Amino acid sequence: MKNLILHLLLLFTFVANAQQKDKILPKANEEYAENNFVDAEADYRISNSKFPNKTVSTYNLGNAIYKQNQASEAKFAFAKALKTAKSRPQKHRAFHNLGNVFMKEKDYTQAVEAYKNALRNNPTDEETRYNYALAKKMLKENPPKDDKKDDKKDKKDDKKDDKKDKDKDKKDDKNNKDKEKKDDKGDKDKDKKDPKPNENGEPKPMPGGMSKERLENLLDAVNKEEKKVQDKVNANKVKGKPVKTEKDW
Template sequence: MNLKLTYLFILIGCLAFAQDDEKAKQKALVQSKDLTWEGNKQLSEDKFVDAEMDYRRAIAKSSENAAAPYNLGNAYYNNKTYSEAFGRFKEAGELATDKEEKHDAYHNMGNVFMKRKEYQKAVEAYKEALRNDPTDEETRYNLALAKEMLEKDQQKNDQNQDKKDDQDKKDKNEDKKEGDNKDENKEQDKKDEGDKGDKGDENEEKKDENKEGEGDEKKEQEKKPEQGDQQEQDQPQQRRPDQLSKQQVQNLLDAMQNEEKKVQEKIDAQKVKGAKVKNEKDW
């Protein structure tokens, strides 16, 4: 009996705690909505900073108030802070408990993607919005526009890819042409080197021929003196104009001897004449 009473008291306590917790949540939700209303008022008066603070306080008060992040997202979107806006719209879509709130959150996420020119993501966001409210014509129109922009973007990308492929082909052909020219230049250089080598061989051959010719000429010249000597021996010796005959030479020698004799006689005569006479004393 006592055990049953204990369980009963525990159950009553849990129910009371749950009721208190629910009351606290409801109270926090009311306060969050009040702060959201204040934020809307500040935003209507172009007080963006004050409105942002009220929305943030509202979000912190209750996680069940999807209106606070959604309205803060709209404030960021109108202020062209699209990254912050997307984060708040996503948060609102996760907190939303009914389809209408989810529809609005995904519709606005699609608008952010359109601003970023992320058309594929915009298409997916608008489709999710239509799943929650298929009757919204504005969402349907935005979806059609997103598909059209996506198709144009893909065509543009395809054209750019084709241009890139054409340019790559052109560059490849130019590289190939340049490579062919280099190969031709190399072949020409090899040919020039070969011609130069052939000319060098021809020059060497000419040099060898010249050397052989010079050697032959030298041999001929060496032979010629011998032939000349032989010719001089074979031919009678010719007397040169200034050369004396043997008789003339003999006559000259005789004349020279006579002259020397005469000179010697004169010398001898002078010696005799010049000699001292010895006087003998006559005692």
């Protein structure tokens, strides 16, 4: 991360001289110094398997992994180193680099806590103090989400949705009832306009006393009269047409 001060090499040189009986550890340190982090990681793992309670190999393993851009995996090595760390300098450096991991993961809340613990073990370290200030700044600019608030908001939204669904159901029921009433009214009006046979098989009278049958007969009669008139007009046209005669010579 830009402007983030790392303690990897500083701790590495500090702990490199701390173990003399472990023959694998010096070899791993040399590989680390040559930026051969893959081989260094392998040897640190061997050293750690032989001396599982030694903080140095576990911590340096975290450094080698971190250098390979595997911050999340390095986090577990630093956390394990903290469990076996006995001196304040070891705890300080482990917390410092653990804070670096959290910063890379953008977990600024945990980063602040890690740097704070590092300062508790070494209050005079300016590099840790700088990273601590940077972590607080990033946390202020990127506050974590309030899960409880989100849960309350989700529940509130669910209640709103339930209320909307209930209101919609009520509205649909009302619309259905209104439609049924309208349909019933429409059927009644239709019955008035389109009378059905009564019990005696006779058509019901239309409003104004005119039955449907009578109306149809009247329309039929009008059509017949119009046809008669049209026939007369056509006949007169034929009679009035002049007849061409031949000339007498």
